[in-house]
Amino acid sequence: MNNNQMPVGDLMNASLPHISGNFGNIFHSDNYDHYRSAVEETLDLVGTFLHRNQKPFSGIEAKEMKGMVQQIDLNQKLSSYQELLDEVDTIYVKHATAFHLPQYVAHLNCPIVIPALAGEILVSAINSSQDTYDQSAGGTFMERKLIDWTAEQLGYSPDKSDGVFTAGGSQSNLMGLVMMRDCFSQKRYNHTIKLDGLPQEAGRFRIFVSDKSHFSNLKNASIMGLGEKSIVKVPTDERFCMDIALLKKYIKREEQMGNIPIGIVATAGTTDFGNVDPLEDIANIAEQYNIWMHVDAAYGCALLLSEKYRHLLNGIERADSVTIDYHKSFFQPISSSAFIVKNKRELRILKHHADYLNPAEMDEEEIPAQINKSIIQSTRRFDALKLWFTLRMMGKEQLAEYTDTVIDLTKDVASMIRENADFELLSDTDLSVLVFRYIRPDVEDLNALNQYIKMKLFYSGEVLVASTKADGNFYLKFTFLNPITTTEDVHQILNKIKAHGEDFGTAN
Template sequence: SLLICFYSTDLLPAKNGEEPTIQFLLEMVDILTTYVKKTFDRSTKVLDFHHPHQLLEGMEGFNLELSDQPESLEQILVDCRDTLKYGVRTGHPRFFNQLSSGLDIIGLAGEWLTSTANTNMFTYEIAPVFVLMEQLTLKKMREMIGWPNGEGDGIFSPGGAISNMYSVMIARYKYYPEVKTKGMSAAPRLVLFTSEHSHYSIKKAGAALGFGSENVILLSTDERGRVIPADLEAKIIDAKQKGYVPLFVNATAGSTVYGAFDPINEIADICEKYNLWLHVDGAWGGGLLMSRKHRHKLNGVERANSVTWNPHKMMGVPLQCSAILVREKGILAGCNSMCAGYLFQPDKQYDVNYDTGDKAIQCGRHVDIFKFWLMWKAKGTIGFEQHIDRCLDLSQYLYNKIKNREGYQMVFDGVPQHTNVCFWYIPPSLRDMPDGEERREKLHRVAPKIKAMMMESGTTMVGYQPQGKNVNFFRMVVSNLAATQSDIDFLIDEIERLGRDL
């Protein structure tokens, strides 16, 4: 290629840089489209695993070290090919490892445009179209939550953990606005409530924001991982008796491991009774609001004060795309604004209500909206609905396949509420062993061993973890439109192939 003799300094804005620039970008696109095609090709591996020390030592000329001197553009393209070669194909039909998976072509094109536009969400001035897209999309999301006329507030944030952190911040601001200026000493000893199955970000927010992780009180759940409302009420009463002031309850809509939906209406009744902020963490389950068939699982969500909803999980939007939605208008700005004169001048020629930056805890903010807006345009609401319904159908297929199958044991009974299917694979050597500590210890080691072999062979990936008293089990999730029943069959075959001699 001509690019052997070219360096980055030959690209635009260099004089005569147009030709090498276009050539370079098109060669890059060729690498990327080849990767896209392979991603959907089942004869390609999900990953080509290497240990950190192997990659650090350098794989066949792939050198990660940085240097004082530049590399040629040709070498840069080689580096890009290698980067993809040793990575993980998260869009592969047999990648089931994470809540976010899949490679949506429209979303991908949207991200390419976003990075080409390379702007910042803090003002209308430099992101007019994206700022309006964000407003319209947040309004649509609030309508789907069921808030009247889609009124309210919201912002896209860098992930569900930060969205959940926002919810705790604004709850505190609503009840104790003076904490913003005076600090936590201006408030009584506040406590937050969330399920023992909830995402760890609520606890992290408690630690970061100065509540303390011990003041995040964990609620008991039923055996399917749903909060027991009576336990919430008992713990509220107990906290009050001990002199604490309950502030905030998080209800999870789609828990990380079990995919459980907490009973929002019953929790909302208790929140109203005790005047507490109700947040719904729908990072994982929020997408079900798009489905007429499944949205009932979030019944009561319209009673929440705030909702986290990550389109980058169940709806297949590329990372990152997470929204925090708030019922009360203006409270995000009230909570976070510092009115920095150099960004948010009141004397601009346009309506500065469109400068949204001061609502955020960030200053600069990546454009996360465009890919999502573009996907919504391209699929329509009905396209997201089909995506959701299809993934849930596929999970039910898996559930039906293994619930009575020899060598499998479900972690909880009944049809899963979300796409999470949690199960143990019991190798033949353990099937006749009586329950007890020895069997538990052995079973605990089965999933990690199978997972390690899967990764070494690169054929598929699925998550595992312990939960409470339950030893390591597989947690299967489906959010990738590329997956079919044959891929589910493949996963089960693979587990049995790798696990039968353990």
């Protein structure tokens, strides 16, 4: 039996090459006890964070936080891990936002599942890079299998589709827009942007999004050289979903102005309202104009696993590409995201060869290289392993149960708010976001009232809520991603909001 076949326990005691010199901090078999001790001491601090932090935020002000960090002398090393952990506890852990608590109902930060945290240990320690097979081996095929699995959930054919893990939804959306732009130029003008740069017509390219779509569309258009002017924001309907009649009108208007529609970005789960654009209708229009359809499902991808709510994504299987954020809706640690494309042949647009990584003569079937599919990352973590751990230990069904629980909770809370005369609900939701505000008949400036409530909650640290604006008015926002949160938790949060609202005016 060789070392690769030994049980883990025997390998720990096997005779292995030793290192000499002052290299005790290098991750190596000689230093395993050092590694284990450091991890165990750090794990104790994790336990302290979980058991000590009973509210989502300490309430510390940014000025004080900055001063605490600025006084640290990074040129002076510490004497022990305990000293280090005490320092980090003081300037970070004590004040870190506790996303796992039911009182955190602010942004799209999900609590994370334990199998994924276990996977994180291996991801960090072994430190594989996913760009080429010789740096990742099994990791290459595990990532590919998870991409195929995700494609199946979308309704794509795994044999025809493909994709890659990314750093986040904004990067995946960038990939979607690049594919949209480059494929259009190749098919319409036989122009290869990768080699020849933007065609003369690029200044007239137009991409259609809803006015509630993610801000990354504007940033990405700028990065791509199309400018923010290329993004046409289509107004939304009463549920804050893309208005299909106006989409048709805006496309025709742009054509009449001499501009060139190249694609549509549909949003499956808007950040502010959690609603899904009418995907089937958008797919019909994209097919009519023979243009690319990208779906930003960074948030709404959770619906893929749910038998109860999967129908809300009907039509996503017709999209040319999709953004998936596992770290928003699959309860994964940051970062864990993916870009999936329906036709894997289109990904060739992104391929670049480097002799030291993926030379042109290399047989991709024999020695696959994930770097061929990545737009901006060469060295890339094996984040897919966290999702692998999760699916193998929990299964798709349990993740779906968590999602269903969160959506059901949101429906119950929406009813609570509607039935309470002290609150005004702006809109319902397909997912788990509720936009509302506290109202007082004797207060004329409801914007100031709700801003006051939010800041009071934030600096007390007892509850963290988000906020947004609609038609120039300031609203509070609940984002539910925690299946542990109950209606009783939310009832208490609403009571706190009301209490601060009643203080408004008297406390100023």
